[in-house]
Amino acid sequence: MTMASTTSTSQRPVTYREVTDHNGRMYRVGETDIDIMGRKRKWMVILPWVGMMGISSAEYAFASAEETLHTAHAWSSLHIFWMLGVWVFFQAAVAFPAGKLRESGKLPARYAMMCGALGTFLGYLSLAYAPHVVVAYIGFGMFSGMGAGMVYATCVNMVGKWYPERKGGKTGFVNGGFAYGSVPFVFLFTGYMNLTNFRWVLVSVGIFLAATVAVAGYFFKDPPKNWWPSEIDPLKVPDDPRTRRALEKNPPAVRQYTPAEAWRTGRVALMWFCLLCTSGVNIFGIAFQVDIGDEAGFAGGIVATAMSLKAIVNGTGRGVIGWLSDRYGRKQCLIFVCLVLGLSQYGILWSADMKNLPLFLIFSSISGFGGGAIFPMFAAMTADYFGENNNASNYGLVYSSKLVSGLLGSGMGAYVVSHWGHSGAFTLAGSISLFAGFVALFLTPPGRPRKKDITPNPQPTSREAI
Template structure:
C-alpha cells in the first residue's frame, strides 16, 4: 500500500439534485487520502475479522471454561448475552462521537483493540465469574462495538454509489475471522493450556485490529466519487443498476429526523427478531448437535461451516441487493433464516448429519446476511453523513436481541426443550419478513401514488 503526500488543496464544488440533496464532487479518493478507496474496504474487513471470534467462537470454548473456572453453562451463555448487549450499546454513541469529530476512526479502532485484549485476558485469569462478566462481557463487547460501528460505516461513506456489495464484504469479516478459533477452542484448547491459548488469541486479534485501524480515514461530508456524476445515470452499468434499484436518500437525515419517519422503528424491530434468532443459533447449535449424538468434532465443523457461510452470505447478499434491491433481499433472508431453524431441528431429530450440516450452513447464510442489508438500507434511506448514528439507532436492537437470543434462549430451552425453542425461533424470523414488507424509503413518492400530468408537455401550448 503506497501513500501519496498532497502538497496543494484539490478544488471541489457542491451540486444539488432536484430534491435539494448536496453532493461534494471533484475530489478523487487519492486526492483525499493518498490511496485508492479499495483500502477502505480491505482494512475494515481485516478489522472486523479481529473481533469476530468473541461472538462466533465463544460457544466452542464453553466446555473448557466450564471445567476450568467451574462456571455454570447458564453463566457462560449470559456472558455472551452481556457481550452482545455492550457491543450494540456503544453503536449509537460511537456514531455520534465519530460524526462530531471528537472520536477519529483510528482512535476508535485502538480502543477496540484494547477491549479485545482485555476480554481474552479476563477469560484466562478471572478469579471470579463477575470479573469475566466485566472484562469479557462489558469491555470486550464495548471494544467490539466501536470497531463494528467504525468499519461498517466507513465503507458506506467511501462507496455511496454502490455500497451493497462492499458493505456485505466488510460485514463478512465479522464471521470469517472466527473459523480458525472454532477449531482451536474445540480441538486444541484444554485445561493444561487454555490460559496461554486465550492470551495468544487476544494478543493476535488486538494487534490485527490496531494495525488495520492505523490507516483509517473518513471522506469529507457529502463526498461523491469524482468519476460518477450524481445528477446523471453513471456510465458504469453496475453503479447504474445499483442506483436504480436502491436510489440514494432524498436528503441527509439527522437521527431525530430519521426516527420521526417511522422507518427506524420498523427496521429496529426486524433486526431485533432476526439477530435474536441468529444469536440463538450460535449459542445452541452445539447443544442440539451433541444432543442428537453427533461427535464434538463434527459439531465444530458445523459451527465452522456456519461461520464461513455466514461471512460469505453477507458479501453475496450485498452484491445481490445492488442488483435486485435491499428490501426484496431482506425479505428473502428473513424467510431463509426462519426455515433453516425448522431444518436444523428436523435434521437433529432424525439424526441426519448431512442435512444438519446443510441447514446449519443455510442458517449461517441467513443469520449473517441480515446485517449488511440493514447497514446499507440505513444509508439508502437516511444518507451517509449521519449514517453512523442512524445505523447505531437501528443496531441498538441488538441490546435486547443478544440477551433474548442467548440468555433467554437458555431459559426457553430448559422449559420447552430444543424442539420448542427452535420452532419459536423459526416463527419469529418469518414474522420479521412480514414486517419488512412495510419498509419504504422516506421522502420518495411511491410509483403507484404518482399521477400522470393531465396536460402532457406541449398540449397546453396547442
Template sequence: MATTQITTDLPYREVTDANGRTYRIGETDTDIMGRGRKWMVILPWVGMMGISSAEYAFASAEDTLHTAHSWSSLHIFWMLGVWVFFQAAVAFPAGKLRESGKLPARWAMMLGAVGTLLGYVSLAYAPHVVVAYLGFGMFSGMGAGMVYATCVNMVGKWYPERKGGKTGFVNGGFAYGSVPFVFIFTGYMDLTNFRWVLVSAGVFLASVVAAAGYFFQDPPKNWWPPNVDPLRPPDDPRARRALEKNPPAIKQYTPREAWQTGRVSLMWFCLLCTSGVNIFGIAFQVDYGDEAGFAGGIVATAMSLKAIVNGTGRGVIGWLSDRYGRKQCLIFVCIVLGLSQYGIIWAGEMGSLPLFLLFSSISGFGGGAIFPMFAAMTADYFGENNNASNYGMVYSSKLVSGLLGSGMGAVVVGAWGHVGAFVLAGSISLFAGCVAVFLSPPGRDRKGRRLVEPNPRPISREAD
C-alpha cells in the same frame, strides 16, 4: 432545477439535486488519502475479522471455561448476551462522537483493540465470574462495538453509489475471522493450556485490529466519487443498476429526523427479531448437535461451516441487493433464516449429519446476511453523513436481541427443549419478514419515485 457551483480556489465543486441534497465531487480517493478507496474495504474487512471470534467462536469454548472456572453453562450463555448488549450499546454514542470529529476512526479502532485484549485476558484469569462479565462481557463488547460501527460505516462513506456489495464483504469479516478459533477452542484448548491459548488469541487479534485501524480515514462530508455524476444516470452499468434499485436518500437526515420518519423503528424491530434468532443459533447449535448424538469434532465443523457461509452470505446478499433491491433481499433473507431453523430440527430429530450440516450452513447464510442489508439500507434511506448515528439507532436492537437470543434462549431451551426453542426461533424470523414488507425509503413511494416536491437549498461552501 438542479444547480451547480464551481469553486476556483478549492479542489472540489458542490452540486445540488432537485431535492436540495448536496454532493461534493471533483476529489478522487487518491487525492484525499493518497491511496485507492479499495483499501477502505480491505482494511475494515481485516478489522472485522479481529473481533469476530468473541461472538462466533465463544460457544466452542464453553466446555473448557465451564470446567476450568466452575462457571455454570447459564452464566456463560448470559456472558455472551452481555457481550452482545455492550457491543450494540456503544454503536450510537460512538457514531455521534465519530461524526462530531471527537473520535477519529483510527482511535476508535485502537480502543477496540484494547477491549479485545481485555476480554480474552479476563476469560483466562478471572478469579470470579463477575470479573469475566466485566472484562469480556462489557469491555470486550464495547471494544467490538467500536470496531464494528467504524468498519461498517467507513465503507458506506467511501462507496455511496454502490454500497451493498462492499458493505456485505466487510460485514463478512465478522464471521470469517472466527473459523480457525472454533477448531482451536474445540479441538486444541483444554485445562492444561487454556490460559495460554486465550491470552495468545487476545494479543494476536488485538494486534490485527490495531494494525488495520491505523490506516483508517473518513472522506469529507457529502463526498461523491468524481467519475459518477450524481445528477444523471451513471455510465457504469453496475452503479446505474444499484442506484435504480436503491436510490440515494432525498437528503441527509439527522438522527432525530430519521426517527421521525417511522422507518427506524420498523428496521429496529426487524433486526431485533432476526439478530436474536442468529445469536440463538450461535449459542445453542453446538448443544443441540451434542444432544442429537453428533461427535464434537463434527459439531465444530458445522459451526465452522456456519461461520464461513455466514461471512460469504453477507457479501453475496450485498451484491444481490445492489442488483435487485435491499428490501426484496431482506425479505428473502428473513424467510431463509426462519425455514432453516425448522430444517435444523428436522435433521436433529432424524439424526442426519449431512442435513444438519446443510441447514446449519443455510442458517449461517441467513443470520449473516441480515446485517449488511440493514447497514446499507440505513444509508440508502437517510444518507451517509450521519450514517454512524442512524445505523447506531437501528443496530441498538442488539441490546435486546443478544439477551433474548442467548440468555432467554437458555431459559426457553430449559422449558421447552431444543425442538421447541428452534421452532419459536424460526417463527420469529418469518414474522420479521412480514414486517419488512412495510419498509420503504422516506420521501419515495414503493417503486422508489420521489413523493416530495423539489425544495432546492442554497449551496454552502465547505473548507477543504
C-alpha cells in the same frame, strides 16, 4: 460558478464543487480518493474487513470454548451463555454514542479502532485469569463487547461513506469478516484448547487479534461530508451499467437525515424491530447449535465442523446478499433472508431429530447464510434511506436492537431450552424470523413518492456552492 479548494494528503490544492439535485440533496464532487487520503478507496474495504475479522471470534467462536471454561473456572453453563448475551448487549450499546462522537469529530476512526483493540485484549485476558465470574462479565462481557462495538460501527459505516453509489456488495464483504474470521478459532477452542493450556491460548489469541485490529485501524480515514466519487456525476444517469442498476434499485436518500429526523419517519422503528427478531434468532443459533448437535449424538469434531461451516457461509453470505441487493433491491433481499433464516431453524431441528448428519450440516450452513446476511442489509438500507453523513449514529439506532436481541437470543434462549427443550426453542426461533419477514414488507424509503405517483422524467435542478 463558485469553487472551493482543500489541501490533500500530498499537500496539493484540490478544487471541489457542491451540486444539488432536484430533491435538494447536496453532493461534494471533484476530489478523488487519492486526493483525500493518498491511496485508492478500495483500502477502505480491505482494512475494515481485516478489522472485522479481528473481533469475530468473541461472538462466533465463544460457544466452542464453553466446555473448557465451564470446567476450568467452575462457571455454570448458564453463566457462560449469559456472558455472551452481555457481550452482545455492550457491543450494540456503544454503536450509537460512538457514532455520534465519530460524526462530531471527537472520536477519529483511528482512535475508535485503538479502543476496540484494547477491549479485545482485555476480554481474552479476563477469560483466562478471572478470579470470579463477575470479573469475566466485566472484562469479556463489558470491555470486549464495547471494544467490538466500536470496531463494528467504525468498519461498517466507513464503507458506506467511501462507496455511496454502490454500497451493498462492499458493505456485505466487510460485514462478512465478522463471521468467517472466527473459523480457525472454532477449531482451536474445540480441538486444541484444554485445561492445561487454556490460559496461554486465550492470552495469545487476545494479543494477536488486538494487534490485527490496531494495525488495520491505524490507516483509517473518513471522506469529507457529502463526498461523492469524482468519476460519477450525481445529476446524470451513470454510464456504468452496474452503478446505474444499483442506483435504480436503491436510490440515494433524498436528503441527509439526523437521527431525530430519521426516527420521526417511522422507518427506524420498523428496522429496529426486524433486526431485533432476526439477530436474536442468529445469536440463538450460534449459542445452541453445539448443544443440539451434541444431543443428537454427533461427535464433537463434527459439531465444530458444522459451526465452522455456519461461520464461513455466514460471512460469505453477507457479501453475496450485499451484491444481490445492488442488483435486485435491498428490501426484496431482506425479506428473502428473513424467510431463509426462519425455515432453516426448522431444518436444523428436523435433521437433529432424525440424527441425519448431512442434513444437519446443510441446514446449519443455510442458517449461517440467513443469520449473517441480515446485517449488511440493514447497514446499507440505513444509508439508502437516511444518507451517509449521519450513518454511524443512524445505524447505531437500528443496531441498538441487539441490546435486547443478544439477551433474548443467548440468555433467554437458555431459559426457553431448559423449559421447552430444543424442539420448542428452535420452532419458536423459526417462527420469529418468518414474522420479521412479514414486518419488512412495510419498509419504504422516506421522502420518496410511490412509483405510481412519480412524474415521468423529472428535471433535476442544480446549483454549485462552497
